[in-house]
Amino acid sequence: EVQLVESGGGLVQPGGSLRLSCAGSGFTFSTHWMSWVRQAPGKGLEWVANIKQDGGEKGYVDSVKGRFTISRDNAKNSLYLQMNSLRAEDTAVYYCARSYFSRALFDSWGQGTLVTVSS
């Protein structure tokens, strides 16, 4: 069974940093594009970033470029999101999502981790 488990969320002050992790199991992690997708409280879904199987290609939504960095460690079956210079508008549940058939078609999702940016 495919499992994605996020961790690392919490309360952080504006301008602060946080690192999210996602542990994958039940599938060959190294053969899939992986993404982070977020959902602000009571709002819709927003793709944040994705990373190719070998980490050699990455993409970001404009609103996080220069502040967030996606990375992966295939030996540990893990995906990461380093978030710097956090803003109130970054407050959301952050989901880790696996892609298949195409780099941004999400067939499996974690349960999400809540990031709250507030003073």
Next chain:
Amino acid sequence: DIVVTQSPDSPAVSLGERATINCKSSQSVLYSSNNQDYLAWYQQKPGQPPKLLIYWASTRESGVPDRFSGSGSGTDFTLTISSLQAEDVAVYYCQQYYDTPYTFGQGTKLEIK
């Protein structure tokens, strides 16, 4: 950026009746080299992550009941639930995976009449 717009926002449908949700993209998501529409539908229930229902605009994900179907091509798409069940109450999102940034519609909250 490709803007994806869903309609209606929050329809109410009677149990056993047909439910239809529309999705329109600001530009075509049909990739000519493989003749595939890069359009997916997801279902999200309260407190849960989204679940993939339909991809390539009309291919049902494994395990999804056959009352769910997708249609359309280019810029206009439809998700149809042929006979609404109580467990189908959820928010439905369409998403284009044709080009970055990969964008979702605003969501359609389906309720029972």
